[in-house]
Each structure stands twice: as C-alpha cells, then as structure tokens.
Amino acid sequence: MNQRDLKNSLKKQLVEFKIKYPVLFPLLIPVSIIVLYTPPRKNVIDLDNLARNYIVPFITEILKPPASHVRVLEKYHLKKIASKPIQKYSLNSLTSYQILYLPRNINSPINGEIKFVITNGNTIYQNVKTTIDDLIRAWQE
Numbered sequence: 740m741n742q743r744d745l746k747n748s749l750k751k752q753l754v755e756f757k758i759k760y761p762v763l764f765p766l767l768i769p770v771s772i773i774v775l776y777t778p779p780r781k782n783v784i785d786l787d788n789l790a791r792n793y794i795v796p797f798i799t800e801i802l803k804p805p806a807s808h809v810r811v812l813e814k815y816h817l818k819k820i821a822s823k824p825i826q827k828y829s830l831n832s833l834t835s836y837q838i839l840y841l842p843r844n845i846n847s848p849i850n851g852e853i854k855f856v857i858t859n860g861n862t863i864y865q866n867v868k869t870t871i872d873d874l875i876r877a878w879q880e
Contacts, residue, residue: 780847
C-alpha cells in the first residue's frame with residue numbers, strides 16, 4: 740500500500756465511523772486514541788511518522804475532538820469562562836495517542852491493517868496494558 744492509498748483508506752475509515760455513529764458528534768469530551776498497527780508486507784512505515792503525518796491529523800480534521808473542556812464550554816456557550824487557561828490549546832486536538840505494533844502473521848492482510856480505540860482523553864494512561872485493562876474493566880461493569 741503506497742502512502743496515498745494509506746491516506747485515502749484512513750480518511751475513508753474515519754468518515755465511515757462518523758456516519759455510522761452520528762450520535763457521538765459533535766464530540767463533547769477530549770479523546771485519546773490507541774492505534775493497533777499491522778504493517779503491510781512491503782513498504783513498512785515508521786510508527787512515529789504514521790501517527791504524526793496520518794493518523795493524528797486525520798482524526799483532528801474529521802472527528803474534531805475538543806482539546807479541553809474549556810473549549811467545549813466556550814464553543815457551545817454553555818458557560819462563560821472567567822479566566823483563560825494559562826496554556827493555549829488549539830480548538831481541536833487529541834490529548835494523547837499510543838501505537839501498538841502488531842507483528843504480521845499468516846492471516847495478516849497483504850496491505851496491513853490499522854485499527855483505532857478511542858478513549859476518554861481526560862485520563863492519562865501510563866502504558867497500553869494498563870489502558871486496555873481499564874477499558875475492559877469499565878466495559879464489564
């Protein structure tokens with residue numbers, strides 16, 4: 740899969756997600772993502788480049804997650820903020836991202852595979868194992 744095909748595939752997946760789950764939009768809480776990446780058989784891309792050049796920009800462009808609760812309150816005029824936060828956040832941004840490299844196996848797609856887990860952006864996770872354990876525990880409850 741070349742880089743143009745990768746870009747088109749990622750954008751298509753995000754647009755389909757947004758169409759399939761319209762009740763989630765507009766997003767009103769900050770979000771983080773976990774990316775599960777199985778590389779293609781050829782033309783493997785560096786994980787950091789994959790995240791910074793493709794995944795993060797496309798998520799912020801298409802899903803438009805709020806960078807902070809302050810931004811949500813201001814945008815929808817739900818509350819007048821008396822003082823501005825010291826740090827200036829962009830309007831739309833992920834609070835964090837993590838990428839898991841999944842090694843190829845005999846059943847892996849030739850062009851590789853990218854999957855996302857969208858999580859609450861208010862929680863800072865130390866590592867992916869803790870994140871996944873917390874998500875499974877919350878789902879079970």
